[in-house]
Amino acid sequence: MLRNAESPVGFSSRWTDFWFRAADPLPYGLMRIFCGLLFLAWLLPFAGRHDEFFGMEGWFGREGYLQAMREGGPGTPVPLGWSILYLAEGNPGLLSLLYWGSLGILAAFAAGVATRITSVLTWVVVVSFTANPAISFEGDFLLTILAFYMMVGHVLQGFLHGGLTPLEMAIGPMSNMPHRMFDRDHPPAPSVAANLSMRMLQIHFAIIVLATGLHKLQLGRWWAGMAFFFPMFPPEKTTPSDLQALFGNAPLILFTLSLAQYMTLAWQFGLPFFAWKRSFWPRALLIGGGLIGWIGNVWLFSIPIFGPFWMIGCLSLLTADEWHAIIEKIAGTAAEPVKSRVTGKPVTDIAAVPRG
Amino acid sequence: MPPTAPRPLPRWLVILGSIFVVGHLGAIVFLVLGAQSGPWPTPFGESNASGPYFAQTIGSYLSDNYLRHLRMTHNYHFVSNRTDEEYVAFDVILKDANGREIKKVSIPDPDANFWVRHRQKILARNLVPDVPVAPAGAEKIAAPGKKLLKIPFWEPVEEKKEGVPLPNQPSITKLVIRREIEHLIPRDRPVSKVSDWSMVAAEEYQRFLCEKNGAAKSDLIRYYRQPILPEYLAIRQAPNSFPEIVSYFEEYRAPQR
Structure with a gap:
């Protein structure tokens, strides 16, 4: 671990520094934008078909819901419970209102509008729309995780020493809106709540990556290195002649697939060792792995939520100073030295900045 | 600053x-x-x-x-860690009161967007797996004035089912639901039936589609294929065809309004 004169000494100080240090809220704000976009991308494609997927007169009616609550089933990984959509039973107009209203809330949250309120409503929306036995998908669980950590930080942000106006105390800091987030002259106040939520998201993400990696090792196909074979040759599309055409390259295909699969496992088990390191190669491994995971999930597995979640989890591990460096590069103003928003010192080497 | x-x-x-x-x-x-x-x-x-x-x-x-x-x-x-997933899809053939076909709905819908199609695949997966029927014990006798309960199970059929077109390929196994008293269920082969959960899902889907399209009744046909095994590639031998199981659920009748 990199240490410098500002690094805390002793377990208690390091614990407090890790979880409860007031940090630049920029990474948390960016995560809010990414999560908001993911929530929108998850819910918006149902537009026009929301009644069939979420209504009580849709693919799964009242009887189906009751049966799912009594017995569960292979298609009900998400625990059912309350949902605001249950209010719209027998009222398609109200269902449409709730659906479009929910999209509005998600958009407002992503845009940083009244985040103390919209973060709570976003969590309510995500929880409500995942409580559906007919189309519930285990990836939906990951959305509720993101929504929860986004809610915790935004609800608590700025209550202590935030310097907020009474209106901001009620609805959340205006500095969460994108035009203020990147304002170099009036940077937002460092936030303990933002840091705490980011840390919890980081640790939870690492637990998920490790747990699912360990689960994979309980399955024979993963040990054999053949897990990627199945989505590459889906039974609905693959014909015997397709397979026969590949017989000449069979050793190469099997070698490549098994190697790629074991590299995936190595990335998952290695994550805790490189996730918090800020030199070039660990960062390339982190972001490159997240990106490849995203592409693989969409292209190979045709699964929509896991990939973006993986990417958001990886991006949540970047520090404020790293984000500033990235933004400066994207904006093309890299000639001007990037300053740490907490220490105010120029950042010349990403690896040399204090932990944040 | x-x-x-x-x-x-x-x-x-x-x-x-x-x-x-x-x-x-x-x-x-x-x-x-x-x-x-x-x-x-x-x-x-x-x-x-x-x-x-x-x-x-x-x-x-x-x-x-x-x-x-x-x-x-x-x-x-995650269940999706088990990558050797079967293929499941279904058609619902909607009919009027006289049994004439009104419309055929295929799930997953190839024209739906990526996110909706993914959810439709989840809908289809609710129709599997089938569950084995346990071998019957001693013969049961109905109580006076009562009838023994008939259990539905899958029965392979050779002939074409009336009113429903079937693909004519030898690699396709056709199954229909037959109901029989427990001790009369065949024991000379493994017998399976639709799970309770799949039965609920099938009824719910048909109820919805009948209501939406004003149909009086419907047939649900499930298509199932097992995953392709990597061993075919390893040993460089593949069968002439990959088997498909086409299962016909019982006709659904929409409640009279």
């Missing part, structure tokens, strides 16, 4: 926050640790093993009393 350095949090708040952090993440760790593992080989076939008892006890308590309210009760043993 960077903002002035913020004051540190009061100690009591740090302690309170630490309790929350440890409790929250601890609950997740115990939930993960307490999960079932496997399947492992046992003398009785493959079976899952329980998680460690201490983790199960603590994990289920925290899950029921805390994580459930946050909807965070998944243990991250």
